[in-house]
Amino acid sequence: MARGGKKSEARDVKRHKPAKPGTEPDELRGDTQPERSIAIDLQQKCLDIFRDALQPHPDETGVLQEVKGHLYDRNFAAAFGKDDYLQVYASRWSPSRALAYLQIFQDIEAMLRAGPVKGGNDLSIVGLGGGAGGELVALAGWFRMLQAEGDGEGAKALDVTLVDMADWSKVTDSLRKGITTPPELSKYASQAKKEANRALLNDTDMSVEFLQQDVLDVKEDEMDRLSERLRTAHIASTTKFLHKITDSTRPGSYLLVVDSPGSYSTVSLNGRETRYPMRHLLEYTLLDILKAETATPEWEKVLSDESRWFRLAESLQYLIKLEDMRYQIHVYRRLSTGAG
DSSP, rough: OOSSOOOOOOOOOEEEEEEEOOOHHHHHHHOOOOOOOOHHHHHHHHHHHHHHHHEEEEEHHHHHHHHHHHHHHHHHHHSSHHHHHHHHHHHHHHHHHHHHHHHHHHHHHHHHSOOOTTTEEEEEEEEEEEEHHHHHHHHHHHHHHHHHTTOSSOSSEEEEEEEEEEHHHHHHHHHHHHSOOOOOOTTOOOOOOOOOOOOSSGGGGEEOOOOOOOGGOOOHHHHHHTTTTOOOOHHHHHHHHHHHHHHHHHHOOEEEEETTTTTTEEEEETTTTEEEHHHHHHHHHIIIHHHHHHSSEEEEEEEEEEEEEEEOTTTTOOSOOOOHHHHEEEEEEEEOOOOO
């Protein structure tokens, strides 16, 4: 289903059997089903933000195929090298990811709310590789849920820093405007609809900064700039970067890693290449190497699940076809120095 000025297009939603459980203990895998589903009207509002801010067109198949070709060839510099490529990518893949991330944030809400806050008031989040806007809209939707609860606890505002190697500034600016600006209504809209029309968040509820930076090549002084906020993390470069994250995060910070299932890192040893799952790289660095270096654990694993599904509700509407999202999720908590 779709909505807008153009003809509707059927949205194919594929259904899949649940993935077989992995080898992780249940307490580390976490519940594979969300504890609380997200209201459909909030999910639709998030999709509407992408629709209004990025104005996707079902007939942009030529540009979309070019982007897909570059991604298939793993030529990311080309795939994210043009403004129209970025626009099409964000309008095509970020909406469904935003809804999946929104569910993830809801599922780990207790962790997010328990993390360090900036100045005692603002909840600080850093999204590494978050330029395409999925995390931004999801965080806005999640923060709106907190406000709707009206419990008066936790952060008063959301401080978001998005870091990506491509220049997503136009996309993030457009989405932030869509988050904090009431959607335009027809001049024929009823008075009741006009009175109910409001932005997802007020302008003062969220601060957003985009930094164009290759996170695997971050310098020490640049890492210091991120050290007051931090969230999400790629073998030599990745391991070094995970060390930097460890040095720059305060105890109680959480590292959330979400990636496609089956993502592997390739290591060359004695002329042979061996592929390791993403989880092995994270645990080898955060839980094994760092503990060996310091004699005490620096991180603890809070959640690990190598296959989860987020399935779109049939009633959701968008101008172009969206798809369900399968992902792996890993969460680590930074321990105090000397923790055992």
